[in-house]
Every structure is written in C-alpha cells, then in structure tokens.
Amino acid sequence: MSFEQLHLIAPIADALKKKGYTQPTPIQAQSIPVVLRGKDLLGCAQTGTGKTAAFAIPILQTLFLMKRGGDWNPGIKALILTPTRELAIQINDSCKAYGQGTGIRHEVIFGGVSAVPQIQALKKGTDILIATPGRLLDLMQQKVISLKDIKIFVLDEADRMLDMGFIHDVRKVIAQLPAKRQTLFFSATMPAEISGLADSILTDPIKVSVTPVSSTAETVEQSLYFVEKPEKRQLLPYLLKNKIQGRVLVFSRTKHGADKIAKDLIKHGIKAEAIHGNKSQNARQRALENFKSGATRVMVATDIAARGIDIQELEYVINYDLPNVPETYVHRIGRTGRAGASGRAISFCDTEEREFLRDIQKLIKRTVPVVKDHPFAGRAVA
Known part of the structure; x- marks a missing residue:
C-alpha cells in the first residue's frame, strides 16, 4: 500500500512526499482510514512502529476538512495527551511536518518550564493541543484552557501513563471532555487497569494491533x-x-x-x-x-x-x-x-x-x- 491509496488531502500528501515517505507502516495503513471515518480506535502498537503519524495525519486532515466545510468555531478541537515532555515535543514536531500546508494550528504544553510562554501562545488560539497531564490540569484550573470544543481525544502511551502514576490525572482530564467525541487510545501493553480504562472511554472501537504485545521488533x-x-x-x-x-x-x-x-x-x-x-x-x-x-x-x-x-x-x-x-x-x-x-x-x-x-x-x-x-x-x- 502507498500513501496515495489512503486518499490524503494535497497539503498532507505533499508534505509526506517532501519527507520522502511513500509507504505507510502497518499501524498507519490500518489506523488512518479508521480515524478518517470518525470511528473510535484501540491501537496496540509497540514503540517505533510509526504510531504518531497514524493519529497525527488523520487528525490534521479531519480538522482541515471541517474548517473548509464551515463547521468551525474558535476553541481547541483535538487534544493529544501523552506522558512525557519528550513525547509531547516529538508529536508537536510531527504535526508541524505533516500539517505545514493545512493552516491547522497546534501548540504543545508540558511541565518543568515556565508556563508563561505557553499561556501566551494559547491565548493566540490553537486547533490541536499536545499536552502532558500535570501541566494540562494546571492550566485548566487557571481557566486558561477549556476542553468544551474537543472533537477528537488521543490518549497516547496509556500503559506508560500507568507506570508513571498519571492515571488519576488522566481520569480527571477525561471527566472534563465532551461526551460526544472521537477517542483514539494507544498502548504498547494492555494490563488490566489499562484495558478497563479503554473499555470505559471507547465507543464501539476498531481494534488495530500490528505486533504481539511486548514483542521486540524483528529488525x-x-x-x-x-x-x-x-x-x-x-x-x-x-x-x-x-x-x-x-x-x-x-x-x-x-x-x-x-x-x-x-x-x-x-x-x-x-x-x-x-x-x-x-x-x-x-x-x-x-x-x-x-x-x-x-x-x-x-x-x-x-x-x-x-x-x-x-x-x-x-x-x-x-x-x-x-x-x-x-x-x-x-x-x-x-x-x-x-x-x-x-x-x-x-x-x-x-x-x-x-x-x-x-x-x-x-x-x-x-x-x-x-x-x-x-x-x-x-x-x-x-
């Protein structure tokens, strides 16, 4: 399969060509069509499988088409929740690379640094927010961030959230999301608590699993x-x-x-x-x-x-x-x-x-x- 077969909009297709990407990885080939159809997704994929593009590309396309169709108002439309600062920055870089021609705005927030520049950036408006749980809750409590307009929610590295003790914070965030939304849930492993969390927030999800849980890459x-x-x-x-x-x-x-x-x-x-x-x-x-x-x-x-x-x-x-x-x-x-x-x-x-x-x-x-x-x-x- 090629990226051309995934029916991507021209700005994203052009961005992928510039980066030399022609063929999607298995997780991308299976996930992108599901997300573009507006379905909830449960993705079991180990690190290094190209998972970030599997949700970043269809989110950018969905928001682009939504904006072009006139179904648009100010407010954050997609929230990507991830456990570490490094991952948040990586996802933001991917959104920049794939979405450079779409006009879709994205911002990243995380702890460990001053919140002032992040608050200033958010006040200018953003369509996609990439966040770590602690800083997100902090800025929500300060009324800097509202989640009332969220259309797509991504929980990335869910098992890592559990390992790092963030599940309680994740549940607090989920409680503030609109009930009507699309949810994309990714985890490398599925321990009982993570499986239970997935069941509680996903609606009739399509399950995508590209490698056995906890397996090492053959390469x-x-x-x-x-x-x-x-x-x-x-x-x-x-x-x-x-x-x-x-x-x-x-x-x-x-x-x-x-x-x-x-x-x-x-x-x-x-x-x-x-x-x-x-x-x-x-x-x-x-x-x-x-x-x-x-x-x-x-x-x-x-x-x-x-x-x-x-x-x-x-x-x-x-x-x-x-x-x-x-x-x-x-x-x-x-x-x-x-x-x-x-x-x-x-x-x-x-x-x-x-x-x-x-x-x-x-x-x-x-x-x-x-x-x-x-x-x-x-x-x-x-």
Whole structure:
C-alpha cells in the first residue's frame, strides 16, 4: 500500500512526499482510514512502529476538512495527551511536518518550564493541543484552557501513563471532555487497569494491533555480554572505540549512574552527555539536539527517555544496566530499528542481573545470543 491509496488531502500528501515517505507502516495503513471515518480506535502498537503519524495525519486532515466545510468555531478541537515532555515535543514536531500546508494550528504544553510562554501562545488560539497531564490540569484550573470544543481525544502511551502514576490525572482530564467525541487510545501493553480504562472511554472501537504485545521488533539484532559490574566501565569504551560506529544511546538504571557513565566516557575521549529527570528541560533538549546533530556521539539516558526519544537512523542501543521490569527492555531497544529500519541492541549482564535476564527472555520468548569474544569475558561468572 502507498500513501496515495489512503486518499490524503494535497497539503498532507505533499508534505509526506517532501519527507520522502511513500509507504505507510502497518499501524498507519490500518489506523488512518479508521480515524478518517470518525470511528473510535484501540491501537496496540509497540514503540517505533510509526504510531504518531497514524493519529497525527488523520487528525490534521479531519480538522482541515471541517474548517473548509464551515463547521468551525474558535476553541481547541483535538487534544493529544501523552506522558512525557519528550513525547509531547516529538508529536508537536510531527504535526508541524505533516500539517505545514493545512493552516491547522497546534501548540504543545508540558511541565518543568515556565508556563508563561505557553499561556501566551494559547491565548493566540490553537486547533490541536499536545499536552502532558500535570501541566494540562494546571492550566485548566487557571481557566486558561477549556476542553468544551474537543472533537477528537488521543490518549497516547496509556500503559506508560500507568507506570508513571498519571492515571488519576488522566481520569480527571477525561471527566472534563465532551461526551460526544472521537477517542483514539494507544498502548504498547494492555494490563488490566489499562484495558478497563479503554473499555470505559471507547465507543464501539476498531481494534488495530500490528505486533504481539511486548514483542521486540524483528529488525533489531540483539546481543548479550556477560560482564561483572566493575568491568562494565571498561567494556563500554572498548566497544565504542573498537566495535561500534556512529551514535549510540546507552541506558542506565539510575540518574547518578547515567551521569557517572557519561563522565567516564568523556575521560576516554568520547563525546557523551547524560539525560534524565534531574536535568532541566532546557538541558535535556540541548542534549537531545546535540545527539541528533552528531555533536554528541553517546547519550546516556534513564528510562524517562525510553519512549520519548525519536532519533532517525539510530543504529545502536546499549543496556548498560538491565532493567528490572522486562517490558522496559522492549521499550528501550525500540529506540532503534524504528519503522522497519535495522538496528542493534547490546546488553550487559552481571551476576546480580541474571534474574532480570531470565524475565526478559521469558517475555520476548527468545534467548538473546551471547558474545563471548571480548577482553572481559573471562572475568564474568557464566
């Protein structure tokens, strides 16, 4: 299937051509027609499948046609609720890219920065609002934002909302939405509470599932290094200098650990920066831009970045620490091998992490191949 077969309006079709997009990913091919028909949608899709475009493109088209048809009045028409600042910015960038010729306005709001510029932007009016739950509720309480004109509501990364403790805030937002609306619900996994939430807010939804829940992308080549904790500090620079080319995203379990890994790499002459929740929003955005541009070769991140970083052609992800929640492994390595591209995920495992490894392999239903030929293999307990 091509994007031409999805009957997109000229401004969006032209924008996609400019970006070199000709074929939709499976989640896009299945979701876009459903959303354009005005149906509620329940999407089960892991990260890296092209999910953002699956809802951004049809929302832009729907609002464009609505405006052209005269069914229009001032007010926010679409609300996209997402768990992290990084994801919110990514979605806003996508709306800008796909909707540049539509005249549809969009704004993004999130916490961690001054609300004043966001309030000033909102006062000028917007058609699509991309928001994180906390800042949205704050500005609703200040009467800066009204949801009474919402026609389309998107709940993105619903399971991540649950993981981050935002479900109570999400329910508060939903309570303020018009009863008559179109709802698009996306989640990588469907634990019981998320399934119950979906049932409560969706009306006769079309279900779209493009990959098995909690599966890893087939395009990601996974490998495992058994190495004890002290030797991880030596193995990482060894691989970066001798085995790996280009940009690399490294995951640490803790904020302190991320800072320490970045400092160690800098000592080895490798340009690295850490990104985590203790960094200011400006610092995080600066680090992300440096990484995207190639000014920084290695970005060391905690799991706050596991679903919020969208880097084109990122070939390598390294799990310096294995996550203690197996689903997190799936989200981490989903930063590479995105939208059909190939990628590589390397994981370090010390003795204390063997239990985490067993849980991960049970979840993904495969044994991750072990690399035995490295200078520190003899020091690890097999």
